[in-house]
Amino acid sequence: MNSGLSIPITAQLQMEIISLLNMEAYYLDNGKYKEWLDLLSDDLIYRMPLRETLEGVRADNVSKDASFFEETKKSLTTRVNRLYTKSAWVENPATRQRHFISNIMVESMENTSEFKVRSYFLFKRSRGSTHDIEQMFGERNDIVRKEGDQWKIVSRTIIPDQSVITTMNMSMFL
Protein backbone atom coordinates (compact mmCIF):
# COMPACT_ATOMS: atom_id res chain seq x y z
CA MET A 1 0.00 0.00 0.00
CA ASN A 2 2.85 2.38 0.79
CA SER A 3 4.83 3.72 -2.12
CA GLY A 4 8.55 4.25 -1.94
CA LEU A 5 8.24 7.94 -1.21
CA SER A 6 5.81 7.69 1.65
CA ILE A 7 6.63 7.37 5.30
CA PRO A 8 6.15 3.86 6.69
CA ILE A 9 3.36 3.41 9.22
CA THR A 10 5.07 2.25 12.36
CA ALA A 11 3.35 1.09 15.52
CA GLN A 12 4.63 4.26 17.20
CA LEU A 13 3.16 6.49 14.51
CA GLN A 14 -0.15 4.66 14.68
CA MET A 15 -0.26 5.02 18.46
CA GLU A 16 0.36 8.75 18.19
CA ILE A 17 -2.50 9.20 15.72
CA ILE A 18 -4.86 7.01 17.74
CA SER A 19 -3.98 9.10 20.79
CA LEU A 20 -4.86 12.25 18.87
CA LEU A 21 -8.34 10.93 18.06
CA ASN A 22 -8.87 9.69 21.61
CA MET A 23 -7.80 13.03 23.02
CA GLU A 24 -10.15 14.78 20.65
CA ALA A 25 -13.09 12.61 21.76
CA TYR A 26 -12.19 13.26 25.40
CA TYR A 27 -12.24 17.03 24.85
CA LEU A 28 -15.55 16.94 22.99
CA ASP A 29 -17.20 14.72 25.59
CA ASN A 30 -16.07 16.92 28.45
CA GLY A 31 -17.00 20.32 27.09
CA LYS A 32 -13.36 21.31 26.49
CA TYR A 33 -14.16 22.91 23.14
CA LYS A 34 -11.37 25.46 23.20
CA GLU A 35 -8.86 22.69 23.83
CA TRP A 36 -10.50 20.82 20.95
CA LEU A 37 -9.95 23.79 18.63
CA ASP A 38 -6.23 23.57 19.41
CA LEU A 39 -6.17 20.13 17.80
CA LEU A 40 -7.35 21.61 14.49
CA SER A 41 -4.93 23.14 12.00
CA ASP A 42 -5.49 26.74 10.90
CA ASP A 43 -6.12 25.62 7.33
CA LEU A 44 -8.76 23.11 8.46
CA ILE A 45 -11.47 21.87 6.11
CA TYR A 46 -14.33 20.37 8.11
CA ARG A 47 -17.24 18.90 6.16
CA MET A 48 -20.26 16.74 6.63
CA PRO A 49 -22.15 15.92 3.43
CA LEU A 50 -25.62 14.40 3.44
CA ARG A 51 -26.15 10.74 2.66
CA GLU A 52 -28.65 10.06 -0.09
CA THR A 53 -30.71 7.04 -1.00
CA LEU A 54 -29.98 6.31 -4.65
CA GLU A 55 -30.91 3.48 -6.97
CA GLY A 56 -28.18 1.38 -8.44
CA VAL A 57 -25.50 -1.04 -7.34
CA ARG A 58 -22.62 0.70 -5.55
CA ALA A 59 -23.96 4.15 -6.45
CA ASP A 60 -21.95 6.85 -4.69
CA ASN A 61 -24.49 8.04 -2.16
CA VAL A 62 -22.45 10.75 -0.49
CA SER A 63 -24.06 14.02 -1.53
CA LYS A 64 -22.04 16.24 -3.84
CA ASP A 65 -23.93 19.43 -3.12
CA ALA A 66 -25.79 19.23 0.20
CA SER A 67 -24.16 19.29 3.63
CA PHE A 68 -24.66 19.61 7.34
CA PHE A 69 -21.27 21.19 7.87
CA GLU A 70 -18.99 23.17 5.54
CA GLU A 71 -16.65 24.72 8.07
CA THR A 72 -13.31 26.37 8.50
CA LYS A 73 -11.37 26.88 11.69
CA LYS A 74 -12.84 30.38 11.85
CA SER A 75 -16.45 29.25 11.57
CA LEU A 76 -15.89 26.44 14.07
CA THR A 77 -14.39 29.00 16.44
CA THR A 78 -17.62 31.02 16.20
CA ARG A 79 -19.63 27.88 16.93
CA VAL A 80 -17.40 27.08 19.90
CA ASN A 81 -17.54 30.62 21.29
CA ARG A 82 -21.32 30.35 21.27
CA LEU A 83 -21.12 27.28 23.50
CA TYR A 84 -19.34 29.42 26.10
CA THR A 85 -22.27 31.90 26.30
CA LYS A 86 -24.97 31.47 28.95
CA SER A 87 -27.82 31.28 26.46
CA ALA A 88 -26.94 28.52 24.01
CA TRP A 89 -29.96 26.65 25.36
CA VAL A 90 -29.31 23.50 23.38
CA GLU A 91 -26.27 22.89 25.62
CA ASN A 92 -27.50 24.61 28.77
CA PRO A 93 -28.24 22.44 30.69
CA ALA A 94 -25.44 20.50 29.05
CA THR A 95 -26.20 17.27 27.23
CA ARG A 96 -24.07 14.26 28.10
CA GLN A 97 -22.38 12.72 25.13
CA ARG A 98 -19.79 10.13 24.11
CA HIS A 99 -17.87 9.70 20.93
CA PHE A 100 -16.86 6.08 20.44
CA ILE A 101 -14.12 6.10 17.83
CA SER A 102 -13.01 2.77 16.36
CA ASN A 103 -11.71 0.91 13.31
CA ILE A 104 -8.89 3.40 12.85
CA MET A 105 -6.81 2.91 9.74
CA VAL A 106 -3.77 5.03 8.96
CA GLU A 107 -2.41 5.38 5.48
CA SER A 108 0.56 7.42 4.33
CA MET A 109 0.33 9.92 1.49
CA GLU A 110 2.90 10.43 -1.20
CA ASN A 111 5.38 13.28 -0.98
CA THR A 112 3.95 14.65 2.19
CA SER A 113 4.20 14.33 5.92
CA GLU A 114 0.43 14.13 6.14
CA PHE A 115 -1.51 10.93 6.77
CA LYS A 116 -4.95 9.74 5.83
CA VAL A 117 -6.90 8.43 8.78
CA ARG A 118 -10.19 6.60 8.49
CA SER A 119 -12.26 5.95 11.57
CA TYR A 120 -15.77 4.88 12.51
CA PHE A 121 -17.79 6.87 14.97
CA LEU A 122 -20.68 6.03 17.23
CA PHE A 123 -22.07 9.08 18.95
CA LYS A 124 -24.47 8.74 21.88
CA ARG A 125 -26.23 11.51 23.72
CA SER A 126 -28.44 11.90 26.74
CA ARG A 127 -30.38 15.08 27.39
CA GLY A 128 -32.05 16.23 30.59
CA SER A 129 -33.93 13.47 32.36
CA THR A 130 -35.51 12.13 29.18
CA HIS A 131 -35.35 8.39 28.59
CA ASP A 132 -34.48 8.61 24.91
CA ILE A 133 -30.91 7.93 23.95
CA GLU A 134 -29.99 9.69 20.77
CA GLN A 135 -27.36 8.30 18.47
CA MET A 136 -25.58 8.79 15.21
CA PHE A 137 -22.97 6.68 13.48
CA GLY A 138 -20.81 6.71 10.41
CA GLU A 139 -17.32 7.18 9.13
CA ARG A 140 -14.76 9.95 9.24
CA ASN A 141 -12.07 10.53 6.65
CA ASP A 142 -9.34 12.72 8.07
CA ILE A 143 -5.99 14.07 7.09
CA VAL A 144 -3.61 14.68 9.97
CA ARG A 145 -0.15 16.20 10.19
CA LYS A 146 2.43 16.85 12.87
CA GLU A 147 3.17 20.51 13.50
CA GLY A 148 6.18 20.66 15.77
CA ASP A 149 5.38 18.25 18.60
CA GLN A 150 1.67 18.47 18.11
CA TRP A 151 -0.51 16.34 15.86
CA LYS A 152 -3.26 18.36 14.16
CA ILE A 153 -6.36 17.50 12.17
CA VAL A 154 -6.04 19.19 8.79
CA SER A 155 -9.14 17.91 7.11
CA ARG A 156 -12.21 15.95 8.12
CA THR A 157 -15.14 14.62 6.15
CA ILE A 158 -17.87 13.15 8.32
CA ILE A 159 -20.12 10.69 6.52
CA PRO A 160 -23.28 9.83 8.44
CA ASP A 161 -25.01 6.53 7.69
CA GLN A 162 -28.50 7.97 8.01
CA SER A 163 -30.15 9.99 5.28
CA VAL A 164 -32.66 11.27 7.84
CA ILE A 165 -30.94 12.33 11.05
CA THR A 166 -32.69 11.17 14.21
CA THR A 167 -30.98 13.35 16.78
CA MET A 168 -33.28 16.30 17.49
CA ASN A 169 -30.55 18.71 16.44
CA MET A 170 -26.89 18.56 15.52
CA SER A 171 -25.29 20.73 18.14
CA MET A 172 -22.48 18.20 18.46
CA PHE A 173 -19.17 18.09 16.62
CA LEU A 174 -18.29 14.70 15.17
Add this chain to the structure above:
Amino acid sequence: MIKKTLDEKAFQLLKEKMDQGLFPQWVLTDPDIYELEIDKIFGRTWQFLAHETELEDPGSYVTRWMVNDPILLVKNRQGEIKGYLNSCTHRGTQLCTADHGNKKTFTCPYHGWSYNLDGELIGIVAGNKVYGEEMDKSEWGLREIPQVASYQGMIFGCLDPAAMPLEEYLGDMKWYFDILLGRSDGGMEVRGLPQRWVAKANWKATAENFAADPYHVQTTHRSTVELGISPEDPLYAGYGHQVVTENGHGINVITSKTGKARVPYQGTPESMWPMFKKNLTPEQDDILSKVTVFVGGVYPNLSFVSPIHGTEGHLHNYLNFRMWRPIGPEKVEVWCWFLIDKAAPEEYKEAAYRGYLGSFGPTGTLEQDDTETWARIVEVSKGLMMRDKQLNYNNVSNYLMGFDRVEPDETYPGPGIAYPTTYIDAISRSMHENWFKLISKDLLLKEAVK
Protein backbone atom coordinates in the same frame (compact mmCIF):
# COMPACT_ATOMS: atom_id res chain seq x y z
CA MET B 1 -63.34 8.76 16.87
CA ILE B 2 -63.50 11.28 19.68
CA LYS B 3 -65.92 10.97 22.54
CA LYS B 4 -68.99 12.93 21.60
CA THR B 5 -70.45 14.54 24.70
CA LEU B 6 -67.29 15.77 26.32
CA ASP B 7 -65.80 16.81 23.04
CA GLU B 8 -68.69 18.86 21.90
CA LYS B 9 -68.42 20.76 25.14
CA ALA B 10 -64.67 20.85 24.87
CA PHE B 11 -64.93 22.26 21.37
CA GLN B 12 -67.33 24.94 22.48
CA LEU B 13 -65.00 25.86 25.30
CA LEU B 14 -62.10 25.83 22.89
CA LYS B 15 -63.82 28.32 20.62
CA GLU B 16 -64.79 30.49 23.56
CA LYS B 17 -61.19 30.66 24.78
CA MET B 18 -59.81 31.27 21.30
CA ASP B 19 -62.15 34.24 20.95
CA GLN B 20 -60.45 35.64 24.05
CA GLY B 21 -56.93 35.22 22.64
CA LEU B 22 -56.28 32.00 24.55
CA PHE B 23 -55.51 28.53 23.23
CA PRO B 24 -56.30 25.45 25.33
CA GLN B 25 -53.18 23.37 25.85
CA TRP B 26 -54.86 19.95 25.65
CA VAL B 27 -55.19 20.16 21.89
CA LEU B 28 -51.48 20.48 21.22
CA THR B 29 -50.54 16.79 21.41
CA ASP B 30 -53.91 15.13 21.99
CA PRO B 31 -53.84 11.86 19.97
CA ASP B 32 -57.49 12.15 18.80
CA ILE B 33 -56.94 15.71 17.69
CA TYR B 34 -53.83 14.57 15.86
CA GLU B 35 -55.82 12.01 13.87
CA LEU B 36 -58.39 14.67 13.05
CA GLU B 37 -55.65 17.02 11.89
CA ILE B 38 -54.22 14.44 9.50
CA ASP B 39 -57.65 13.86 8.01
CA LYS B 40 -59.19 17.27 8.01
CA ILE B 41 -56.21 19.55 7.63
CA PHE B 42 -53.55 17.59 5.78
CA GLY B 43 -56.12 15.72 3.70
CA ARG B 44 -57.74 18.96 2.55
CA THR B 45 -55.07 21.62 2.15
CA TRP B 46 -52.20 22.28 -0.23
CA GLN B 47 -48.82 21.00 0.87
CA PHE B 48 -45.39 21.81 -0.46
CA LEU B 49 -43.70 19.05 -2.45
CA ALA B 50 -40.65 20.42 -4.26
CA HIS B 51 -39.16 23.33 -6.12
CA GLU B 52 -39.05 23.14 -9.92
CA THR B 53 -35.24 23.28 -9.97
CA GLU B 54 -35.21 19.90 -8.22
CA LEU B 55 -36.69 18.44 -11.41
CA GLU B 56 -34.56 19.81 -14.22
CA ASP B 57 -34.82 17.25 -17.04
CA PRO B 58 -37.46 14.89 -18.45
CA GLY B 59 -37.29 11.77 -16.30
CA SER B 60 -36.08 13.67 -13.23
CA TYR B 61 -37.90 12.55 -10.14
CA VAL B 62 -37.96 13.10 -6.39
CA THR B 63 -39.80 11.12 -3.75
CA ARG B 64 -41.68 13.05 -1.08
CA TRP B 65 -44.28 12.57 1.61
CA MET B 66 -47.59 14.26 2.29
CA VAL B 67 -47.68 13.17 5.93
CA ASN B 68 -48.17 9.42 5.39
CA ASP B 69 -48.85 9.43 1.68
CA PRO B 70 -45.76 8.58 -0.39
CA ILE B 71 -45.43 10.85 -3.40
CA LEU B 72 -43.51 10.29 -6.60
CA LEU B 73 -43.00 13.57 -8.40
CA VAL B 74 -41.66 13.32 -11.95
CA LYS B 75 -41.07 15.48 -14.97
CA ASN B 76 -42.46 13.77 -18.06
CA ARG B 77 -41.25 14.05 -21.66
CA GLN B 78 -43.45 17.07 -22.29
CA GLY B 79 -41.80 18.82 -19.35
CA GLU B 80 -44.91 18.62 -17.16
CA ILE B 81 -44.63 17.89 -13.46
CA LYS B 82 -46.73 14.89 -12.50
CA GLY B 83 -47.46 13.69 -8.98
CA TYR B 84 -48.35 10.06 -8.27
CA LEU B 85 -48.96 7.96 -5.25
CA ASN B 86 -45.60 6.22 -4.92
CA SER B 87 -47.19 2.83 -4.68
CA CYS B 88 -47.52 -0.01 -7.18
CA THR B 89 -51.15 -0.49 -8.18
CA HIS B 90 -50.74 -4.27 -8.09
CA ARG B 91 -50.17 -4.85 -4.35
CA GLY B 92 -49.47 -1.38 -3.01
CA THR B 93 -45.71 -1.79 -2.60
CA GLN B 94 -43.72 1.44 -2.42
CA LEU B 95 -42.59 1.80 -6.00
CA CYS B 96 -39.45 3.95 -5.71
CA THR B 97 -37.41 4.35 -2.54
CA ALA B 98 -34.61 6.56 -3.90
CA ASP B 99 -34.59 10.22 -2.87
CA HIS B 100 -34.08 11.41 -6.42
CA GLY B 101 -32.80 10.37 -9.80
CA ASN B 102 -33.65 10.19 -13.48
CA LYS B 103 -35.51 7.33 -15.10
CA LYS B 104 -37.68 6.41 -18.06
CA THR B 105 -39.64 3.71 -16.29
CA PHE B 106 -40.38 2.76 -12.71
CA THR B 107 -40.43 -0.96 -12.06
CA CYS B 108 -41.81 -2.51 -8.91
CA PRO B 109 -39.34 -4.95 -7.36
CA TYR B 110 -42.17 -7.23 -6.16
CA HIS B 111 -43.71 -8.66 -9.37
CA GLY B 112 -42.12 -6.42 -11.96
CA TRP B 113 -45.00 -4.19 -13.01
CA SER B 114 -43.58 -1.12 -14.68
CA TYR B 115 -44.83 2.39 -15.36
CA ASN B 116 -43.73 5.21 -17.64
CA LEU B 117 -43.32 8.89 -16.76
CA ASP B 118 -47.01 9.47 -17.45
CA GLY B 119 -47.90 6.88 -14.84
CA GLU B 120 -49.18 4.42 -17.42
CA LEU B 121 -48.77 0.74 -16.71
CA ILE B 122 -46.58 -0.34 -19.60
CA GLY B 123 -45.30 -3.70 -18.52
CA ILE B 124 -46.67 -6.72 -16.71
CA VAL B 125 -44.38 -9.72 -16.46
CA ALA B 126 -45.96 -12.56 -18.45
CA GLY B 127 -48.98 -10.27 -18.85
CA ASN B 128 -51.44 -11.95 -21.17
CA LYS B 129 -50.40 -15.42 -20.11
CA VAL B 130 -51.39 -14.89 -16.50
CA TYR B 131 -54.11 -12.25 -16.69
CA GLY B 132 -55.67 -13.08 -20.04
CA GLU B 133 -56.83 -10.62 -22.65
CA GLU B 134 -59.54 -9.11 -20.48
CA MET B 135 -57.23 -7.16 -18.23
CA ASP B 136 -57.09 -3.56 -19.35
CA LYS B 137 -53.70 -2.08 -18.46
CA SER B 138 -55.04 1.45 -18.79
CA GLU B 139 -57.11 0.85 -15.66
CA TRP B 140 -54.02 0.08 -13.61
CA GLY B 141 -51.85 3.15 -14.05
CA LEU B 142 -50.31 4.96 -11.09
CA ARG B 143 -52.84 6.92 -9.06
CA GLU B 144 -52.42 10.63 -9.59
CA ILE B 145 -52.32 13.10 -6.75
CA PRO B 146 -55.71 14.83 -7.17
CA GLN B 147 -54.19 18.29 -7.55
CA VAL B 148 -50.62 19.38 -8.33
CA ALA B 149 -49.83 23.01 -9.13
CA SER B 150 -46.99 25.43 -8.76
CA TYR B 151 -46.43 29.09 -8.10
CA GLN B 152 -43.08 30.86 -8.57
CA GLY B 153 -41.44 27.46 -8.96
CA MET B 154 -42.92 26.10 -5.72
CA ILE B 155 -44.78 22.86 -6.43
CA PHE B 156 -47.64 21.94 -4.14
CA GLY B 157 -49.97 18.99 -3.99
CA CYS B 158 -53.45 18.53 -2.57
CA LEU B 159 -55.26 15.29 -1.83
CA ASP B 160 -58.69 16.91 -2.04
CA PRO B 161 -59.94 17.19 -5.63
CA ALA B 162 -62.56 19.69 -4.47
CA ALA B 163 -60.11 22.03 -2.75
CA MET B 164 -59.78 25.57 -4.09
CA PRO B 165 -57.00 26.11 -6.67
CA LEU B 166 -53.47 26.75 -5.35
CA GLU B 167 -53.34 30.41 -6.38
CA GLU B 168 -56.62 31.11 -4.65
CA TYR B 169 -55.37 29.26 -1.57
CA LEU B 170 -52.13 31.25 -1.45
CA GLY B 171 -54.07 34.49 -1.92
CA ASP B 172 -52.10 37.56 -0.92
CA MET B 173 -49.10 35.39 -0.03
CA LYS B 174 -48.44 35.29 -3.78
CA TRP B 175 -47.42 38.93 -3.62
CA TYR B 176 -44.75 38.07 -1.06
CA PHE B 177 -43.68 34.95 -3.00
CA ASP B 178 -43.16 37.29 -5.94
CA ILE B 179 -40.59 39.16 -3.82
CA LEU B 180 -38.97 36.11 -2.22
CA LEU B 181 -38.88 33.92 -5.31
CA GLY B 182 -39.40 36.26 -8.24
CA ARG B 183 -37.02 39.13 -7.54
CA SER B 184 -34.26 37.77 -9.80
CA ASP B 185 -34.18 36.86 -13.47
CA GLY B 186 -34.44 33.08 -13.65
CA GLY B 187 -35.88 32.89 -10.14
CA MET B 188 -34.39 30.85 -7.33
CA GLU B 189 -32.62 27.50 -7.36
CA VAL B 190 -32.45 24.76 -4.77
CA ARG B 191 -29.07 23.42 -3.73
CA GLY B 192 -29.00 19.65 -3.37
CA LEU B 193 -31.40 17.51 -1.43
CA PRO B 194 -33.16 19.02 1.56
CA GLN B 195 -31.64 18.28 4.95
CA ARG B 196 -33.93 16.01 6.91
CA TRP B 197 -34.09 15.29 10.58
CA VAL B 198 -36.59 14.27 13.23
CA ALA B 199 -37.35 16.88 15.86
CA LYS B 200 -39.22 16.34 19.08
CA ALA B 201 -42.07 18.72 18.45
CA ASN B 202 -45.66 19.12 17.46
CA TRP B 203 -46.11 20.49 13.94
CA LYS B 204 -48.39 23.30 15.12
CA ALA B 205 -45.70 24.59 17.45
CA THR B 206 -42.94 24.53 14.86
CA ALA B 207 -45.12 26.14 12.20
CA GLU B 208 -46.08 28.86 14.66
CA ASN B 209 -42.52 29.30 15.86
CA PHE B 210 -41.49 30.22 12.33
CA ALA B 211 -44.51 31.87 10.82
CA ALA B 212 -45.82 33.85 13.72
CA ASP B 213 -43.36 34.39 16.52
CA PRO B 214 -40.49 36.88 16.15
CA TYR B 215 -41.00 37.55 19.88
CA HIS B 216 -39.02 34.39 20.73
CA VAL B 217 -35.91 35.66 18.96
CA GLN B 218 -34.71 37.91 21.78
CA THR B 219 -34.57 35.06 24.32
CA THR B 220 -34.28 31.78 22.38
CA HIS B 221 -31.48 33.26 20.28
CA ARG B 222 -29.95 35.36 23.00
CA SER B 223 -26.57 33.69 22.44
CA THR B 224 -26.24 35.83 19.30
CA VAL B 225 -26.70 38.90 21.47
CA GLU B 226 -24.05 37.65 23.89
CA LEU B 227 -21.71 37.15 20.94
CA GLY B 228 -22.31 40.71 19.76
CA ILE B 229 -24.00 39.60 16.51
CA SER B 230 -27.52 40.77 17.41
CA PRO B 231 -28.45 44.07 19.12
CA GLU B 232 -29.01 44.32 22.88
CA ASP B 233 -32.38 46.04 22.37
CA PRO B 234 -34.96 43.35 23.28
CA LEU B 235 -37.32 44.83 20.69
CA TYR B 236 -34.84 44.27 17.84
CA ALA B 237 -36.83 41.54 16.09
CA GLY B 238 -40.07 43.43 16.68
CA TYR B 239 -39.54 46.33 14.28
CA GLY B 240 -41.46 46.14 11.04
CA HIS B 241 -44.81 44.58 10.23
CA GLN B 242 -46.61 41.36 10.92
CA VAL B 243 -48.90 40.66 7.99
CA VAL B 244 -51.87 38.33 8.21
CA THR B 245 -53.08 36.93 4.89
CA GLU B 246 -55.88 34.48 4.05
CA ASN B 247 -56.19 30.82 5.04
CA GLY B 248 -53.79 30.92 7.99
CA HIS B 249 -50.79 32.20 6.03
CA GLY B 250 -48.70 35.13 7.19
CA ILE B 251 -45.37 36.90 6.95
CA ASN B 252 -43.24 39.06 9.20
CA VAL B 253 -41.37 41.87 7.50
CA ILE B 254 -38.71 42.65 10.08
CA THR B 255 -36.74 45.85 9.53
CA SER B 256 -34.91 47.54 12.42
CA LYS B 257 -35.32 50.43 14.83
CA THR B 258 -34.60 52.92 12.03
CA GLY B 259 -37.28 51.39 9.79
CA LYS B 260 -34.73 49.83 7.46
CA ALA B 261 -32.02 47.19 7.59
CA ARG B 262 -28.41 48.26 8.14
CA VAL B 263 -27.67 47.18 4.57
CA PRO B 264 -30.01 47.63 1.59
CA TYR B 265 -31.51 44.65 -0.21
CA GLN B 266 -30.47 42.19 2.48
CA GLY B 267 -26.78 42.44 1.73
CA THR B 268 -27.09 41.11 -1.80
CA PRO B 269 -24.50 42.30 -4.37
CA GLU B 270 -25.25 45.82 -5.54
CA SER B 271 -25.08 44.62 -9.14
CA MET B 272 -28.34 42.71 -8.53
CA TRP B 273 -30.39 45.65 -7.26
CA PRO B 274 -31.43 47.06 -10.67
CA MET B 275 -32.65 43.57 -11.57
CA PHE B 276 -34.76 43.44 -8.39
CA LYS B 277 -36.25 46.84 -9.23
CA LYS B 278 -37.08 45.66 -12.73
CA ASN B 279 -38.82 42.49 -11.51
CA LEU B 280 -40.75 44.03 -8.62
CA THR B 281 -43.47 46.63 -8.26
CA PRO B 282 -42.40 49.88 -6.57
CA GLU B 283 -44.16 48.74 -3.36
CA GLN B 284 -42.41 45.37 -3.38
CA ASP B 285 -39.08 47.03 -4.12
CA ASP B 286 -39.60 49.44 -1.25
CA ILE B 287 -40.17 46.56 1.16
CA LEU B 288 -37.23 44.51 -0.13
CA SER B 289 -34.84 47.45 0.03
CA LYS B 290 -35.57 47.93 3.76
CA VAL B 291 -36.15 44.46 5.14
CA THR B 292 -33.73 42.62 7.41
CA VAL B 293 -35.63 39.33 7.68
CA PHE B 294 -38.71 37.91 6.00
CA VAL B 295 -40.10 35.05 8.04
CA GLY B 296 -43.47 33.46 7.58
CA GLY B 297 -45.53 30.49 6.62
CA VAL B 298 -48.06 28.92 4.32
CA TYR B 299 -50.63 26.99 6.30
CA PRO B 300 -50.48 24.27 7.41
CA ASN B 301 -46.86 23.15 7.39
CA LEU B 302 -44.59 25.18 5.14
CA SER B 303 -42.44 27.90 6.68
CA PHE B 304 -39.76 30.13 5.27
CA VAL B 305 -37.08 32.54 6.35
CA SER B 306 -35.03 34.95 4.27
CA PRO B 307 -32.51 36.56 6.60
CA ILE B 308 -29.33 38.54 6.42
CA HIS B 309 -26.77 36.31 7.94
CA GLY B 310 -23.16 36.92 8.51
CA THR B 311 -20.47 36.99 11.08
CA GLU B 312 -17.22 38.90 10.82
CA GLY B 313 -18.50 41.45 8.36
CA HIS B 314 -19.66 39.19 5.54
CA LEU B 315 -23.39 39.61 5.05
CA HIS B 316 -25.34 37.22 2.91
CA ASN B 317 -28.95 36.57 2.17
CA TYR B 318 -30.54 33.25 1.29
CA LEU B 319 -33.99 31.72 1.30
CA ASN B 320 -34.77 28.72 3.45
CA PHE B 321 -38.02 26.78 3.08
CA ARG B 322 -38.94 24.07 5.52
CA MET B 323 -41.75 21.58 5.57
CA TRP B 324 -42.87 20.18 8.90
CA ARG B 325 -44.01 16.64 8.21
CA PRO B 326 -45.99 15.37 11.19
CA ILE B 327 -45.04 11.82 12.13
CA GLY B 328 -46.93 11.71 15.39
CA PRO B 329 -48.33 14.19 17.92
CA GLU B 330 -44.84 14.70 19.33
CA LYS B 331 -42.60 14.26 16.30
CA VAL B 332 -41.89 16.20 13.19
CA GLU B 333 -39.67 15.23 10.30
CA VAL B 334 -38.17 18.53 9.18
CA TRP B 335 -37.31 19.00 5.49
CA CYS B 336 -35.08 21.99 4.98
CA TRP B 337 -34.30 23.51 1.57
CA PHE B 338 -31.69 26.14 0.75
CA LEU B 339 -32.57 28.45 -2.14
CA ILE B 340 -30.56 31.20 -3.73
CA ASP B 341 -30.99 33.48 -6.71
CA LYS B 342 -29.95 31.69 -9.89
CA ALA B 343 -28.53 35.02 -11.07
CA ALA B 344 -26.27 35.52 -8.03
CA PRO B 345 -22.49 35.25 -8.48
CA GLU B 346 -21.21 31.73 -7.74
CA GLU B 347 -18.97 32.81 -4.87
CA TYR B 348 -21.89 34.62 -3.28
CA LYS B 349 -24.00 31.46 -3.54
CA GLU B 350 -21.30 29.43 -1.80
CA ALA B 351 -20.82 31.97 0.97
CA ALA B 352 -24.59 32.22 1.46
CA TYR B 353 -24.77 28.43 1.77
CA ARG B 354 -22.15 28.48 4.50
CA GLY B 355 -24.10 31.26 6.19
CA TYR B 356 -27.21 29.08 6.04
CA LEU B 357 -25.43 26.08 7.59
CA GLY B 358 -24.22 28.34 10.39
CA SER B 359 -27.69 29.63 11.21
CA PHE B 360 -30.56 27.30 10.20
CA GLY B 361 -31.08 23.60 9.65
CA PRO B 362 -30.07 20.97 12.25
CA THR B 363 -26.50 22.28 12.49
CA GLY B 364 -27.56 25.94 12.44
CA THR B 365 -26.74 27.70 15.67
CA LEU B 366 -30.10 29.49 15.74
CA GLU B 367 -32.18 26.45 14.98
CA GLN B 368 -30.39 24.26 17.53
CA ASP B 369 -31.82 26.38 20.32
CA ASP B 370 -35.28 26.27 18.72
CA THR B 371 -35.24 22.47 18.85
CA GLU B 372 -34.72 22.63 22.60
CA THR B 373 -37.82 24.77 23.20
CA TRP B 374 -39.96 22.70 20.82
CA ALA B 375 -39.01 19.58 22.78
CA ARG B 376 -39.72 21.23 26.12
CA ILE B 377 -43.27 22.01 24.99
CA VAL B 378 -44.17 18.43 24.04
CA GLU B 379 -42.32 16.88 26.96
CA VAL B 380 -44.75 18.41 29.44
CA SER B 381 -47.90 18.15 27.33
CA LYS B 382 -49.23 14.82 28.59
CA GLY B 383 -50.07 15.85 32.13
CA LEU B 384 -53.60 15.79 33.53
CA MET B 385 -53.49 19.48 34.21
CA MET B 386 -52.41 20.31 30.66
CA ARG B 387 -54.83 17.80 29.14
CA ASP B 388 -57.89 18.84 31.14
CA LYS B 389 -60.54 19.62 28.56
CA GLN B 390 -62.71 21.50 31.00
CA LEU B 391 -59.85 23.90 31.55
CA ASN B 392 -60.09 23.72 35.32
CA TYR B 393 -56.42 24.56 35.71
CA ASN B 394 -56.28 27.61 33.49
CA ASN B 395 -54.46 25.33 31.07
CA VAL B 396 -54.56 27.76 28.21
CA SER B 397 -51.64 29.26 26.32
CA ASN B 398 -51.38 33.01 26.10
CA TYR B 399 -51.87 34.64 22.71
CA LEU B 400 -52.82 38.03 24.06
CA MET B 401 -49.90 39.96 22.58
CA GLY B 402 -51.42 42.88 20.70
CA PHE B 403 -54.92 41.39 21.09
CA ASP B 404 -57.55 44.09 20.63
CA ARG B 405 -54.97 46.81 21.27
CA VAL B 406 -52.81 47.10 18.16
CA GLU B 407 -54.56 48.46 15.08
CA PRO B 408 -53.49 47.63 11.52
CA ASP B 409 -51.19 50.13 9.80
CA GLU B 410 -53.19 51.54 6.89
CA THR B 411 -50.07 53.13 5.35
CA TYR B 412 -48.33 49.77 4.81
CA PRO B 413 -47.79 49.36 1.05
CA GLY B 414 -48.46 45.61 0.66
CA PRO B 415 -51.52 43.36 0.75
CA GLY B 416 -52.82 41.63 3.87
CA ILE B 417 -53.65 43.00 7.29
CA ALA B 418 -50.40 44.58 8.45
CA TYR B 419 -49.74 45.38 12.09
CA PRO B 420 -46.98 47.88 12.84
CA THR B 421 -44.94 45.46 14.95
CA THR B 422 -43.94 41.81 14.67
CA TYR B 423 -44.23 41.31 18.43
CA ILE B 424 -47.89 40.46 18.10
CA ASP B 425 -49.85 37.20 18.06
CA ALA B 426 -51.98 38.12 15.05
CA ILE B 427 -50.68 35.38 12.71
CA SER B 428 -50.86 32.77 15.49
CA ARG B 429 -54.48 33.65 16.17
CA SER B 430 -55.25 33.47 12.48
CA MET B 431 -53.55 30.05 12.27
CA HIS B 432 -55.63 28.86 15.21
CA GLU B 433 -58.84 30.14 13.66
CA ASN B 434 -58.01 28.38 10.45
CA TRP B 435 -57.12 25.23 12.37
CA PHE B 436 -60.46 25.33 14.16
CA LYS B 437 -62.39 25.98 10.99
CA LEU B 438 -60.83 22.98 9.25
CA ILE B 439 -60.92 20.62 12.16
CA SER B 440 -64.48 21.32 13.20
CA LYS B 441 -65.87 21.11 9.67
CA ASP B 442 -68.63 18.47 9.49
CA LEU B 443 -67.94 17.51 13.08
CA LEU B 444 -70.67 19.64 14.57
CA LEU B 445 -72.82 18.91 11.54
CA LYS B 446 -72.75 15.20 12.36
CA GLU B 447 -73.89 16.01 15.86
CA ALA B 448 -76.83 17.94 14.50
CA VAL B 449 -77.93 15.06 12.25
CA LYS B 450 -77.95 12.56 15.13
